[in-house]
Each structure stands twice: as structure tokens, then as C-alpha cells.
Amino acid sequence: MMGSILLAIAAFTFTENIPPAVDPLIAQIETDDADRFAALFERTNGRPTAAQLQHEYLDQGSYGIKVFTPNRIRDASYLASRIAAKPDLYARAIRTCLPIAKQTTSELRATYLAFHGLLPERALPRIYLVVGADNSGGTAGPGAQVLGLETLCRISEPPEQLRTILRGFYSHETVHVFQSGDDGEKGNALLRDVLTEGAADFIAMLVTGQQMDPARAAWAEPREAERWEQFQADLKTTAGLRRNEMKPGTPAAESVHRWVANYGSAPAGWPGEAGYWLGQRIWERWYSRQADKAAAIRAMLELRDPEAVLATGRFLK
Structure with a gap:
């Protein structure tokens, strides 16, 4: 399910108050924001106003709320409109899924212990569970990963599936925290996006032993040759263009959208975020061609030469 949810490395203009690293032996998901939202939702019979959301939820929010607000929660008015449009979803999120999320401490600690063994020098991020505008399952920022309860709850059917989904997010988003920051302006933006998300899924699979999105993989594997031909064509279409030059509706923008950032709007017949699997x-x-596997993992996180990675990892008929 990982790739069917909007995932991205958060862009920040602030670096202050980055939370301290987490000890994997005592790590736990931080639910204060979700708990505060739940109390407000219940007290207002599922109809909190923008003013109430601002003063009782956003203004008192954790570092996780600060990470999640730009481009997701956006502002109190937008959040209020989304709650009003889907009150049953938000009720299910706080009454059914929030209690399940609080029971995933063992999954989180197992995942973090695996990361600590793989990358002992890396500081493990805090994990915040927040309630957003049902447009993002999770994102990552300096020292933190932040998960959107209502979106994760919506894709968890039956609800107990949330445990597996959360473990996938714990692993995938942690990789994003570890990855070197990049503005996407160097080299081919489509290639960088695919390799960035592909590295997160690959390392997450090493850590958990699970394919991040089995349904997407089952769709893609028998079609790999034709998907590869499409990807090569799309790389040519996007060659030499900066991200801000890929205007909506242009062939370059459509080429990128075919593979990434297409939650809810993937091409007909395609699963969401097929680029994650391709990457x-x-x-x-x-990786199979690297003699030093530990060094290879660190090289994945840095992504210094995307073209060289592509040349070595390309599909051969």
C-alpha cells in the first residue's frame, strides 16, 4: 500500500527545534496531536470550526504539525472543510484506527532496531501521528517522520491492516529522513524522483522483509519490459528541464506524473506511484553488483550520480 499514498520528502525553510534522536529500544509513536484532535472532534460532535482547529489543534501542535502543515493541512479553514466533507472518515480514524496505531510499538521498535543495525551512525527520527486533510499518508523532515492518521485509516480495510501499513511507513519514511537533501534541480528530475523513492522502498524491504506494495509489484513485474521502454521515453522527454520548467499539461509534466506524485490520478490501468517500484x-x-553492501546502502542515501546508477541497474531483456 505504500506507493498508493502521497509520500514526499518535506521541504523546509526552518531548521530550529529539530527533535532529539530516538533510542530504538524505547521508541514509540507520538500521538499527542491525534489525541488532541480526537478530543476536539468529539466535543464538537464532529463539526469543529476553523477557529477551534486553529486555537485548539494547530496552535498547540507538535513539531510534527509544523512539518505536516505546508502543502498538506494547509490551514485551519481548509482542514475544517475537509472534515465537514468526510465526517465519517474522521470519526473512524479516531475511534477505530487511533487505538490500533497506539498498539504498534513493537513494530516500530523492531523496525528501528533493524535500522540501528544497518546504519548505527544514523540518528533515528521521532514519529508523530497527526490528523490532516486526507491528502497525505506521511512525509519526512529533519529529525522526524509524520503520518496522517485519516488517510492511513482510509486505506486500511480491514482496520487491522493498519498495523502492516504503519510498519511500511515506519521504514520507508525513515529512509527519507536519512537521504541527503536535494532540490531536484541537478540532473534529470524524473530519474532523481524515481531513484529517491525506489531507494526508500528497497531499503525498507531489507529492514522489514516485506514488499512495500505487493499489489503494485504483482502488476508491474510481468510488464517490466514495456514499462522500461516507457520510462526511457519519458526520460528523454524530461531531459534538460528543471522541475519548475515542467508546466502542468506539458509532455514533460505528464511524463513525471506517469511515475510519481499521482496519488488518485495515476494513468488508466496503472497503480499509483509505479515509479517507486521501477526505482x-x-x-x-x-545493489547486486556492489561488493561492499554496507557502502552500497550509504551510497543509495547520497545518490551522487543517478546516471551511473541507471547505467548499472537498467533492465536488460
């Missing part, structure tokens, strides 16, 4: 496959082939 993972490129890294799998590249």
Missing part, C-alpha cells in the same frame, strides 16, 4: 528494481540490480 526499487533499478536499485536491486545495482
Whole structure:
């Protein structure tokens, strides 16, 4: 389910108050924001106003709320409109899914212990559970990963599936915290996006032993040759263009959208975020050719030469 949810490395203009690293032995998901939202939702019979959301939820929010607000929660008025449009979803999120999320401490600690063994020098991020505008399952920022309860709850059917989904997010988003920051302006933006998300899924699979999105993989594997031809064509279409030059509706923008950032709007017949799987496959082939596996993992996080990775990890008929 990982790729069917909007995921991104958060862009920040602030670096203050980055939370301290987490000890994997005592790590736990921080639910204060979700708990505060739940109390407000219940007290207002599921109809909190924008003013109430601002003063009782956003203004008192954790570092996680600060990370999640730009481009997701946006502002109190937008959040109020989303709650009003989907009150049953938000009720289910706080009454059914929030209690399940609080029971995933063992999954989180197991995941973090695996990361600590793989990358002992890396500081593990805090994990915040917040309630957003049902447009993002999670994002990552300096020292933190932040998960959107209502979106994760919506895709959890039956609700107990949330445990597996959360473990996937704990692992995928942690990789994003570890990855070197990049503005996407160097090299081919489509290639960087695919390799960034593919590395997160590949390393997450090493840590958990689970394919991040089994349904997407089942769709893609028998079609790999034709998907590869499409990807090569899209790389040509996006060659030499900066991200801000890919205007909506242009062939370049459509080429990027075919693979990433297409939650709810994937091409007909395609699963969401097919580029995650394609990137993972490129890294799998590249990784198999590296003698020093530990150094290879660190190189994935840095992504210094995307073209070289592509050359080594390309699909061969």
C-alpha cells in the first residue's frame, strides 16, 4: 500500500527545534496531536470550526504539525472543510484506527532496531501521528517522520491492516529522513524522483522483509519490459528541464506524473506511484553488483550520480 499514498520528502525553510534522536529500544509513536484532535472532534460532535482547529489543534501542535502543515493541512479553514466533507472518515480514524496505531510499538521498535543495525551512525527520527486533510499518508523532515492518521485509516480495510501499513511507513519514511537533501534541480528530475523513492522502498524491504506494495509489484513485474521502454521515453522527454520548467499539461509534466506524485490520478490501468517500484528494481540490480553492501546502502542515501546508477541497474531483456 505504500506507493498508493502521497509520500514526499518535506521541504523546509526552518531548521530550529529539530527533535532529539530516538533510542530504538524505547521508541514509540507520538500521538499527542491525534489525541488532541480526537478530543476536539468529539466535543464538537464532529463539526469543529476553523477557529477551534486553529486555537485548539494547530496552535498547540507538535513539531510534527509544523512539518505536516505546508502543502498538506494547509490551514485551519481548509482542514475544517475537509472534515465537514468526510465526517465519517474522521470519526473512524479516531475511534477505530487511533487505538490500533497506539498498539504498534513493537513494530516500530523492531523496525528501528533493524535500522540501528544497518546504519548505527544514523540518528533515528521521532514519529508523530497527526490528523490532516486526507491528502497525505506521511512525509519526512529533519529529525522526524509524520503520518496522517485519516488517510492511513482510509486505506486500511480491514482496520487491522493498519498495523502492516504503519510498519511500511515506519521504514520507508525513515529512509527519507536519512537521504541527503536535494532540490531536484541537478540532473534529470524524473530519474532523481524515481531513484529517491525506489531507494526508500528497497531499503525498507531489507529492514522489514516485506514488499512495500505487493499489489503494485504483482502488476508491474510481468510488464517490466514495456514499462522500461516507457520510462526511457519519458526520460528523454524530461531531459534538460528543471522541475519548475515542467508546466502542468506539458509532455514533460505528464511524463513525471506517469511515475510519481499521482496519488488518485495515476494513468488508466496503472497503480499509483509505479515509479517507486521501477526505482526499487533499478536499485536491486545495482545493489547486486556492489561488493561492499554496507557502502552500497550509504551510497543509495547520497545518490551522487543517478546516471551511473541507471547505467548499472537498467533492465536488460
